[in-house]
Amino acid sequence: MKTLYDVQQLLKHFGVFVYVGKRMWDIELMAIEIDNLYKANAIDKQAFLSAKLVLTREHRVEEEYEAAKDNLE
Template sequence: MKNLYDVQQLLKRFGTYVYVGKRIWDIEVMALELDHLHEAKVISNKEFVSAKLVLTHEHKIEENKLKQQNDTGGL
């Protein structure tokens, strides 16, 4: 898995579509859904770890964007 789209496609295979409204919230919900799929043993450890790495990376990017917006007063 290389990007967020790949994780979305993985979740889609199981009928899971995530759209909360904010990208960072979508990433967090995707992580929860991924945890549930892993606990149910319907995805491999390799898929799970790969997807979690992508989500962690994307979450950090979004956190940095929010921090920059707060530091600059939302400009």
């Protein structure tokens, strides 16, 4: 798993579709859903860790984007 799209496809496999309207919130909700799938033993440790790494990276990128956007205003 390398991209946010890959994580979305994993969630889609379990019938989980995430769209809150703000990218940051989508990423955070996906992280919660991944946690729940792992706790329910629906995904293995490797898939869990890969998804969490992708989500952590995307969350950091989004935070940096928001900070840069705020500095321009």
